[in-house]
Amino acid sequence: MGKLLGLPQRLLFSGGGGGVLQGSTCEAVVCTLAAARDSALAKLGHENIMKLVVYASDQTHVTFQKGARLVGIPPSNFRVIQTSASSGYGLTADAVRAAVDHDVANGLVPLYLCATVGTTGLGAVDPVRELGRKHGATACGCTSTPRTPAARPSARSSKAISMAPSSPIR
Numbered sequence: 624m625g626k627l628l629g630l631p632q633r634l635l636f637s638g639g640g641g642g643v644l645q646g647s648t649c650e651a652v653v654c655t656l657a658a659a660r661d662s663a664l665a666k667l668g669h670e671n672i673m674k675l676v677v678y679a680s681d682q683t684h685v686t687f688q689k690g691a692r693l694v695g696i697p698p699s700n701f702r703v704i705q706t707s708a709s710s711g712y713g714l715t716a717d718a719v720r721a722a723v724d725h726d727v728a729n730g731l732v733p734l735y736l737c738a739t740v741g742t743t744g745l746g747a748v749d750p751v752r753e754l755g756r757k758h759g760a761t762a763c764g765c766t767s768t769p770r771t772p773a774a775r776p777s778a779r780s781s782k783a784i785s786m787a788p789s790s791p792i793r
């Protein structure tokens with residue numbers, strides 16, 4: 624899968640990286656959220672879990688919201704960023720920046736941005752590479768097929784990638 628995406632050698636098992644096959648995207652999302660949470664709380668202290676904020680678009684699969692609740696992110700710290708036809712219903716860096724800046728100004732800690740390459744409802748593509756460059760938060764790309772051309776460069780900008788192939792991989 625890593626080779627299919629053209630990931631750098633260091634992210635493949637043979638280069639010291641690696642991945643795990645999960646039973647569903649929901650499980651994969653829970654794993655990456657838990658890893659991001661633990662990494663943040665190791666620095667902040669566990670008592671600060673109520674400060675962690677996660678971000679998604681209004682097109683993100685509901686599985687991300689469920690996953691966030693399962694790892695202890697309070698629903699009040701789940702941000703749904705509105706999209707519109709002008710961006711093809713994908714996230715824009717400006718909208719993400721506005722949400723993040725607002726939270727930081729209120730003493731909260733941005734933890735995780737879920738970006739999707741091929742949303743379930745509309746097939747919208749979030750600009751993962753641009754978001755990964757401009758935001759420190761973890762980006763997670765969920766795609767409908769690893770052959771989606773946009774998935775390949777996008778995958779290299781994410782800290783965690785969840786692939787949900789809907790067609791056979793050849």
Ligand SMILES: Cc1ncc(COP(=O)(O)O)c(C=O)c1O
Nearest residue numbers: 647648649684686742743765766
């Ligand atoms: C983009 C995306 N994310 C998450 C899911 C949920 O997948 P699962 O049922 O494997 O948890 C789907 C399912 O269609 C999806 O298309």
